[in-house]
Amino acid sequence: MxxxxxxxxxxxxxxxxxLRTFLTVLGVIIGTASIVVMISLGMGMQRSLYKEVEESGGLTSIKVRGSNAGEVMYGGRTEGDGGSSKKEEKYIDGRLLKHLSEIQHVEKVSPVYQMNILLLKGIYEGTADLIAMKPEELKEMNIKLASGSLPKPGSSLEFLYGNGIPTLFYEKATNKGYYDTRRLPDINFARDSMFVIFDPENYHSGNNVLDSMVTTDKNKTGNAAETAPQKSSSKYVVRPSGVIAxxxxKYNMHYGSVYCDLDSLQRIxxxxxxxxxxxxQPKxxxxxxxxxxxxxxAQVHVDEIEHVDAIASQIRDMGYEVETNAEYLDAMKSQFAIVQAVLGGIGAVSLLVAAIGIANTMMMSIYERTKEIGVIKVLGCSLKNIKQMFLLEAAFIGLLGGLLGNAFSFLISGTINFLVSGEQIGLDSSISYIPWWMVPVSMGFAMLVGILAGYFPAKRAMQLSPLEAIRNN
Known part of the structure; x- marks a missing residue:
């Protein structure tokens, strides 16, 4: 045949x-869509991870941290200690940057400085995390902008605002912000200049009047009145360079951060x-x-990924803390593999139920077509052809269910991404992501499930006796 x-x-x-065929195909549709959607959730998280790694320097980047700034220096690099020390602090300073840049296979070393600042505009004020870096490092982060441009180096300071900065402002009179009133400040972050204070603690302590003095009453101390100058916190006017998209x-890794040029910040x-x-800073x-x-x-950029581990080990031996995106990615990959296995297993249960439905449909078909099978056997149809006929029916059910299941999964995925934005739960991309290769793979898998489910009914059809099948009513 x-x-x-x-x-x-x-x-x-x-x-x-x-009707029976439709219900059986429907089971395969639900099973296929369940697997695809469940796996797409894990793929969405993995895609967000790759994007985050790319924005933070890629797999050839090494982050080097030293001692916490702001701690007291105990010898080592202090003046007047004769070079002797009880403990040498490992700071990220100019000398270290030069030493790191001289390591073989290191392309460049970029310093990064972070500090808390206070922003003032009219009746509003807000605190933010200021991140200062070199222009080329900012450019390599591939930050998407809603307006403006990256901060330009120069004598004046420019700020690039994260998209979540408006939520950090509050009214000074009421001390209420966005999360209290659900009202954003009347500030155009793309155009309005504002004041910045680099010492919020000193500002809030009351030392915000120029040349203020701290006085000690001689009646309380018994000594002559003493005065100690306390310099006020100066307000600097900064212009916006742009706003992040x-x-x-929509939460992202830049949500509550403000970026600026490092050299301009250092001068101020x-x-x-x-x-x-x-x-x-340390003291x-x-x-x-x-x-x-x-x-x-410091952000250390290596020429090739195979040299990253060796250079990271060399810097650790120098006494510094080291983080590599490659190590972070490997650790997260293993976690995502477990998550995807669990999610895929949940969806596989639905496809298993669909496979049982296919087997039941094919077995019922054999009982209903017993006489037909006997006739075609008597007419000379080979057992192989009978087996192929039933396997084709099962494969067709699996293929049709897989095709429609994929279409249904894209509909579900789009609905999930529409209702729940990935940024709302800390992802930089869509929560559900279906790569193109998953379509043929899932269709082939559904078809394979159909063939396996139809194998035993097909074998049953081959074993029927022609004479008994013809006599069957």
Whole structure:
């Protein structure tokens, strides 16, 4: 019997039992869609991870951290200690940056500095995390902008605002912000200049009047009145360079951050805190400023990924904390593999039920077509052709169910992404993501399930006795 004849007979048999065929196909549709949607949730998380790694320097990037800035220096690099020390602090300073750049296979080293700032505009104020870095490092982060551009280096300071910065502002009079009133401040972050204070603690302590003095009453101390100058917190005017894309409901890794040019920030900080310790910077045991500017961390870029582990180990041996995106990605991959296995297993239960439905449909078809099977056997149809005929019917059910199941899964995935934005739960991309290769794979898997489910009914049809089948009523 030719293949075209087998296809024609198989399709006509399925058409004769439309309702049963529809219900069986429906089971495969639900099973296929369940697996695809469940796996797509894990793929969405994995895709968000890859995007985050790409924005933070890729797999050839190493983040190097030293001692916490703001701690007291105990010898080591302080002036007047003769070079002796009880404990040498590992700071990210200019000397370390130069040393790291001289390591073989290191392409470049970029310092990054973070500090808390206070922003003022009219009746509003808000605190934010300021991240200062070199222009080329900012550019490599591939930040999507809603308006404006990246901060430009120069004498004036420019801020690039994260899309969630408006939610951090509150009214000074009422001390109520967005999460209390659900009203955003009347500020155009793309165009309005505002004041920035680099020492919020000093500002909020009441030292916000120029040349304020701290006085001690001689009647209370018994000594002459003493005065100690306390410099006020200066307000600097900053202009916006741009705003990061995304509304306040779309969370991303830049959500509550403000970015600026590192060199411009350093110039202002050295001027503002001349002779004083810059907030977040280390100091000597006597309370004097550390002679070199200390960065929060350094971003080390390696030429090839195979050299990352060796260089990371070398820097660890120097006493610094090291984080690599490759290590982070490997750790997260194993977790995502478990998540995808669990989600896929949940969906597989539905497809297993569908496979039982296919087997039941094919077995019922055999009992109803016993006489037909006997007749075609007597007419000389081979057992192989009978087996192929029933397997084709089962495969067709699996293929049709897989095709429609994929269409249904895309509909469900789109609905999930519409109702629940990935940024709302901490993802930089859609919560559900279906790659193109999953379509043929899932269809092939559904078809395979149909064939396996129809194997034993087909074998049962082969074993029927022709004479008994013909006598069957």
């Amino acid at each position: 030719r293949w075209i004849d087998l296809l024609r007979i198989s399709s006509s048999n399925l058409k004769r039992r439309k 995304g509304g306040i409901e 900080l050295k001027k503002e805190f001349a002779g004083r310790v810059i907030p977040g 000597t045991k006597s309370g004097k400023p550390y002679k070199e500017f200390v960065y929060t961390y």
